Amino acid sequence: MPSPTTDPVPVVTRRPRVPSRELLDATRVSRAVLHAASVRVDAAVFVVVAEVGGPRVRWAGAGVERLLGHATTDVLGMPLDRLLPEPPPGGLGALLRRERSVTTELRGRSRTGALLDLVVTTTPSSDPGVWTVTAQHARTATERALADSAAAHERRFTTLTERSPVPTLLSEQGLRLAHVNDAFCRLVDRQAEQLLGTGWLAAVHPDDVEAVVDAAAAALTGDVGDVRARLLRTDGDERTTVLRFSHLHTPGLGGGFVATIEDVTERLAFQSQLEHQATHDPLTGLPNRTRLASFVAERFLPGARGGLACLFLDVDDFKVVNDSLGHAAGDQLLVQVAHRLRTVVRPSDLVVRFGGDEFVVVCEDVDEDAAVALGGRISADLARPVQLGGVGVGVRVSVGVTVQTADHATADELIRDCDIAMYQAKAGGKGRVSVLDQGARSQARDKLRLVADLRAAIDAGGLTVAYQPVVETATMRPVGVEALARWHHPGRGWIGPDVFVPLAEESGLVDALGAAVLEQACAQVAAWDAELGLGAPRVVHVNVSALQLDEHLPSLVADTVARYGVGFERICVELTESALMRDPDLALLVLHRLRDLGTSVAVDDFGTGYSSLAHLRRLPVDCLKIDRSFVAELSEGHPEITGAVVALATGLGLSSVAEGVETVDQARALAELGATHLQGYGIARPMDAAAATAWFAERAR
DSSP states (O other): OOOOOOOSSOOOOOOOOOOOHHHHHHHHHHHHHHHHHHHOOSSEEEEEEOOTTSOEEEEEOTHHHHHHOOOHHHHTTOBHHHHSOBOOTTOHHHHSOSSSOEEEEEEEEOTTSOEEEEEEEEEEOSSTTEEEEEEEEOOOHHHHHHHHHHHHHHHHHHHHTTTOSSOEEEESBTTBBSEEOHHHHHHHTOOHHHHTBTGGGGGBOGGGHHHHHHHHHHHHTTOOEEEEEEEEOTTSOEEEEEEEEEEEEETTTEEEEEEEEEEOHHHHHHHHHHHHHHHBOTTTOOBOHHHHHHHHHHHOOTTOOSEEEEEEEEETTHHHHHHHHOHHHHHHHHHHHHHHHHHHSOTTSEEEEEETTEEEEEEEEEOHHHHHHHHHHHHHHHTSOEEETTEEEOOOEEEEEEEOOTTOOSHHHHHHHHHHHHHHHHHTTSSSEEEOOHHHHHHHHHHHHHHHHHHHHHHTTOEEEEEEEEEETTTOOEEEEEEEEEEEETTTEEEOHHHHHHHHHHHTOHHHHHHHHHHHHHHHHHHHHHHHGGGSOSEEEEEOOGGGOSTTHHHHHHHHHHHHTOOGGGEEEEEEHHHHHHSHHHHHHHHHHHHHHTOEEEEEEETSSOOOHHHHHHSOOOEEEEOHHHHHGGGGTOOHHHHHHHHHHHHTTOEEEEOOOOSHHHHHHHHHHTOOEEOSTTTOOOBOHHHHHHHHHHHHO
């Protein structure tokens, strides 16, 4: 390079380019190798190229003329199978291997057509589809015998390793490979010659080389172990593998190793997919509540105050979208909500689909004001219309906000509190952001404790059943009872069914509650039959919640009644009018199955719901129970509704039970209207099993 000059206009002198010393050396080496191959006379050396019609000779050395009699120019373009007419088993494909050199004994055809015994070696080039072929005269008988013995050992080894589908490495001494099988060559897309020695380490990811070398070095000293490492293919693809090293001692050489390789790329990808599915919602792609629980638990510090905030969102009137535009539109709306939530929050915030139309956002390092402001931004962004089937739908959300306080003992409490705050927002008129009110929090926690106590009472048999008699209007003769669940809380005393029945319905305990009442009622009928004989109540009315009205109810009744050996005609299932109208088609199916068993059905609180008389006529019911509010109107001189219900029952061929009868005048008026049965405090109060037994025994006498 010219030295700097002070001349304002530098003068550029062009010099002839002289090849570098390295380039000259490489050129000389290549020319020397090519010359040696071309003039070698003890062997025929030629280059074969794979072409459409088969491999053909594209270069030949001088040895071809001496060995086979062909001039070098004669063989150019000649198909290889003309020179080697008897290829090994597997054809020329077994001779021209891409992964490694092959040496075998074959017969070659000379220029005169004579067949010669040759030892042929084929070596793949670094260029695909190109091989160097070297042919020499076959060995003597002694040389062949010795070679056959060695070849026998080699064949056994080849059978075990080369053809094995398990990638295998063999080192006879140190880290230098002496052998590598085809499976490993295919795994890393390299030829065996490139991998022998220490070349195999070039196929290991640079970040994993140290771990692989350590594992191999440990195997050299006698240890057995494995290591996970990434292997790099020549096409840039990366494979995750497990290399298992075992010690190998070779006499005269020392310590080496055998390594087998397992490609676990697909397995890890599948495991990752399963883990993603376990922690993410398939519709929106958002994390699910499983991920929410772990995320909050990892960041929750007991006793800390502030910093970790949860926002619980519920899409208002989502059912309207499903009912009017279809579930596909509803799913599309949820996907849009998920997308907008991700764009509004910070990258570090977690957005979760909690379930249904509910979402949760978790933020770190924010106070209550910042969390409320985020809730407002979310509400504003979601309010922009979403196009669903050509219809613009504005989304309103109710947002509950909770920031961790010292009162939060667990991560679950923090999540539960933002759920409570969301319900406060809904109660306040929907479409608003609400911060958790401590009074509502106390009520909700008290409710949770009560649910836990109710579950324990059901499991431990802590619920009791009271029985209120039902009498025939004309004779006042007892004909049955209604089984009524009762709960005596150990700390709160008696809790009414108007409290614990809705609680059971909300918490998913109603099935267990209904099953417990049916169980006790059937057991008591069996006990009454044994003690009272014909004086026992003939029918027990058991109340069933609307949530129990499904295809499992008939089997529950059948199993329980059969277990106690009482007749199905002794059980009357009571369902409210609104429960029957909730899904008339399902109600029709279930009631027919109950009727097939022999169980009777009563409609409780008739007249307080919104049933269709056409539906009522279709349903297989046996009795209408007149609500106590209508019976109370008799004392005020208003018998119209009660009379209409009684007339309807009579017209449909059903019996009727008037509830809440408290006075003789009410009983007389009901008799005049035609009610067939009476029930109420004026007849008898609900009693425990022992008192009910005594009451029926006295009436029987």
